[in-house]
Structures are given as C-alpha cells and as structure tokens.
Amino acid sequence: MGKVSKRAASILLMKEHHTLFSCPICNEGMDVDEDGQVNCNKNHSFIIAKQGYVNFMVKPTTSMYSKSLFESRKIILNSGLYDPLQKVMTKYISNDSKTILDTGCGEGSHLERICSSLDNVVAVGIDISKEGIQTAAKYYENKIWCVGDLANSPFKEQSFDIILNILSPANYDEFSRLLKPNGKVIKVVPQSNYLKEIREQAFAQSEKETYSNEQTVERFKEHFTNFQQERITYTSELEPELVPKLLEMTPLGWHLDKGISLEKITIDLDILIGEYNRNDIKR
Ligand SMILES: C[S@@+](CC[C@H](N)C(=O)[O-])C[C@H]1O[C@@H](n2cnc3c(N)ncnc32)[C@H](O)[C@@H]1O
Numbered sequence: 496m497g498k499v500s501k502r503a504a505s506i507l508l509m510k511e512h513h514t515l516f517s518c519p520i521c522n523e524g525m526d527v528d529e530d531g532q533v534n535c536n537k538n539h540s541f542i543i544a545k546q547g548y549v550n551f552m553v554k555p556t557t558s559m560y561s562k563s564l565f566e567s568r569k570i571i572l573n574s575g576l577y578d579p580l581q582k583v584m585t586k587y588i589s590n591d592s593k594t595i596l597d598t599g600c601g602e603g604s605h606l607e608r609i610c611s612s613l614d615n616v617v618a619v620g621i622d623i624s625k626e627g628i629q630t631a632a633k634y635y636e637n638k639i640w641c642v643g644d645l646a647n648s649p650f651k652e653q654s655f656d657i658i659l660n661i662l663s664p665a666n667y668d669e670f671s672r673l674l675k676p677n678g679k680v681i682k683v684v685p686q687s688n689y690l691k692e693i694r695e696q697a698f699a700q701s702e703k704e705t706y707s708n709e710q711t712v713e714r715f716k717e718h719f720t721n722f723q724q725e726r727i728t729y730t731s732e733l734e735p736e737l738v739p740k741l742l743e744m745t746p747l748g749w750h751l752d753k754g755i756s757l758e759k760i761t762i763d764l765d766i767l768i769g770e771y772n773r774n775d776i777k778r
C-alpha cells in the first residue's frame with residue numbers, strides 16, 4: 496500500500512479530533528470534510544494545506560521570524576541544548592493527560608520532543624507564524640499544526656489537559672477558557688542569565704544587559720491556582736557549527752557579528768506551573 500500523503504494523514508487526524516475545534520470567527524463547533532475543509536455550522540471554512548497544517552488566521556499578519564530562523568531553531572533544539580528543560584517540563588505532565596496544546600510552538604521541536612515520552616496524547620501546536628508551522632508540519636507527523644492567534648484560538652472551551660507556553664507571549668483569559676477543569680499551564684520564561692554569553696556581547700554596558708521576570712511571574716500567579724516554580728540553570732559547550740544557528744535563532748544574536756566566538760552557552764529559565772482556576776473564567 497502506498498504512503499498516505501501528509502494532507503490525507505492530517506485530514507484523518509483532524510477529523511478524528513474535530514471536537515477540539517471551534518470557529519475563530521463565530522465560536523461554533525467545527526467539522527472536517529473528506530476534501531480537507533474545516534467548516535463551522537455557519538459555513539466559515541478553513542483549508543488543510545498540502546503540507547498538512549491549517550491556517551486559522553482571520554486577519555493578515557506579518558511575522559518577524561523567517562523560515563531560516565525556524566530551521567536554525569530546529570537544529571539547536573535537536574542538538575539537545577534544551578533537553579534538560581524538556582525533561583523537567585515532562586515531570587509536571589501526568590500520564591493520564593490526553594490532550595496537550597503548545598501555544599506559540601514555533602517550529603514544533605519542543606512539542607515533538609516532550610510528546611516522545613508521553614503515551615497516547617493528542618498534540619496540537621499553534622503559532623501565528625506560517626513559516627514556523629510550515630516547518631513543524633514538514634518534519635513532525637501525527638500532530639495537529641495550526642497557524643493562528645493564541646489570543647483568539649480555534650479551539651473549544653475546556654479541551655486541553657496541558658497548555659505549554661515556551662518563551663512566547665501568553666493570553667491567560669484564553670488559556671483559562673481552553674483548560675479542562677483539572678488542566679495545567681506550563682509556562683517557560685527567561686531568567687537573568689539566559690543566553691548570557693550572547694547578551695554580554697550584544698548589550699555590553701547597556702541597560703538591556705539585566706533582565707527580571709518578576710512581573711510576568713506575578714501576573715501568572717493571579718490567574719492560576721496551586722502555583723509552582725522551578726528554575727533550571729546549566730551551561731553547555733557549543734560545537735562551532737552550532738554558533739551561527741544559535742545567533743540566528745534569537746533576536747539577541749541579530750545584533751552581533753557572525754564571526755564572534757562562543758564556546759559555551761548558558762540556559763537559565765523559570766518554569767511556571769499553574770492549575771485551572773474556576774474564578775478566572777470570564778465567559
Ligand atoms: C521566541 S519564539 C518561541 C518559539 C518556541 N516556543 C520555542 O521555544 O522554540 C516566540 C513564538 O511566539 C509566536 N507568537 C507570537 N505572538 C503570537 C500569537 N499572538 N499567537 C501565536 N503565536 C505567537 C511567534 O511567532 C514565535 O514563534
């Protein structure tokens with residue numbers, strides 16, 4: 496039997512899990528037809544692309560991130576630089592989680608690698624950047640990849656056990672709407688020494704050299720219950736061929752001469768964990 500095309504595989508996967516979706520224009524439920532159209536009851540329609548993703552954007556947007564940036568991000572993530580982070584995040588995801596959504600998933604490697612240690616989970620990634628989602632759909636199968644705005648997402652209320660939000664903007668009202676009553680948000684924010692070797696060279700003696708995530712942590716705590724926080728800090732050696740990839744994957748590196756020497760790099764991140772809070776639901 497021939498290999499099923501990416502689009503055909505996505506149609507099947509999205510059809511099977513169509514109850515996760517709600518129309519980003521009118522909030523009605525959605526269905527997926529044989530031709531690969533995702534339709535709501537009021538006939539708003541979104542097409543599954545041949546690469547196996549669906550674009551749910553309702554207004555045009557431009558992204559500061561290029562395809563090449565996402566390819567660099569993928570190489571860095573698959574080099575294992577963020578493996579300790581992914582391992583700690585996985586610790587907070589219980590085995591009976593059935594649905595997981597990565598908001599601002601970029602090129603999808605975090606979601607792919609985190610799900611590799613989970614059984615039978617339906618994984619969905621959303622990002623506003625078409626380039627990011629196209630890269631995700633190109634490399635990673637058996638996941639639902641959506642171009643969309645995490646502040647106006649195409650998903651039904653109370654659909655997800657786990658919402659991931661890694662180094663990306665957040666919308667807590669929307670996250671609260673999407674979480675199941677026993678669900679959890681796992682958010683990753685930079686700590687003061689994150690990528691400090693790049694920061695030191697890019698912003699020497701300027702105020703951007705120091706960074707605090709205190710306000711972000713406070714806002715998170717206001718929205719979710721059973722708050723936990725874990726800091727993860729480590730410094731890794733860098734293979735020379737990874738240096739240009741690392742400089743390209745973060746806006747911090749865009750200011751730097753590509754010839755700079757970088758032998759090691761520090762990862763310093765806070766993982767914020769919070770649970771569904773009934774009092775946070777606005778509608
Ligand atoms: C720094 S990148 C992080 C990507 C990925 N989580 C990672 O750690 O590799 C931030 C991501 O957030 C996405 N983003 C920004 N605003 C968004 C929005 N309103 N809805 C969905 N994604 C958004 C960007 O397109 C970008 O891919």
Ligand SMILES: [Zn+2]
Pocket residue numbers: 518519520521522523535536537538539
């Ligand atoms: Zn609709």
